[in-house]
Amino acid sequence: MAAFVAKQMMGSQLKAVKGQLPGAGGGDDDGDKEKEEEAERERLEAIAEAEERRKEKHRKMEEEREQLRQGIRDKYNIKKKVVEEAAMPAEPDNPLMRKKKTPEELAREAELADQDEFTKLKNSLETQVNEIKQQIEEKMRSIHGKCVLQ
Known part of the structure; x- marks a missing residue:
């Protein structure tokens, strides 16, 4: 898959360089543009497809991990921790990780x-x-x- 994407990315650039060489026949510019657009479309589709497969793979892995966690919880009678948004502290311990204040909040203060x-x-x-x-x-x-x- 990576080879296909690399070929798609580099192929169009190599064709552009070859077309600029002296003595190269530069007759059909409209056809070249259409081919380049088609290659770009294919490249973007390939990237999107690869991203979807990656997301699906990670989703499946997380489901498997959650099943293993649940099995361990059941085996040792451990209750699952419920993380609530309201229970989280408003200010994190690390001041570098705190939420930035909006200009409205700064003006109000x-x-x-x-x-x-x-x-x-x-x-x-x-x-x-x-x-x-x-x-x-x-x-x-x-x-x-x-x-x-x-």
Whole structure:
């Protein structure tokens, strides 16, 4: 099969090189193009067919392995582990293997961080204003008390 695919791939290239040699008869270009297109189509079909056979082979091998696994589970009374998508941790242990964040998620996180900064600033300003209010009220009381006493 590999020889067929290699011949199909290299054959069309060799024909193109042979056609470019001086003295080579370059009379029927339309026929050559049709032949090349047909060869390319055959090559693609051969590749697709080989891929299908490979997938089928691996599917059969996996079925056989699963049958062997099930036999072992039955023999030793082992329950099959059920892998659930929800049970998997959201963040993998390895940070290099984590899912990349979308621009929307990054924007949302930045907005939350900004809100947090604004909230902190707002809270600190509110506390400062309250302290100043208390100081002013104390001074007003002390001034008012002195005015009344005099």
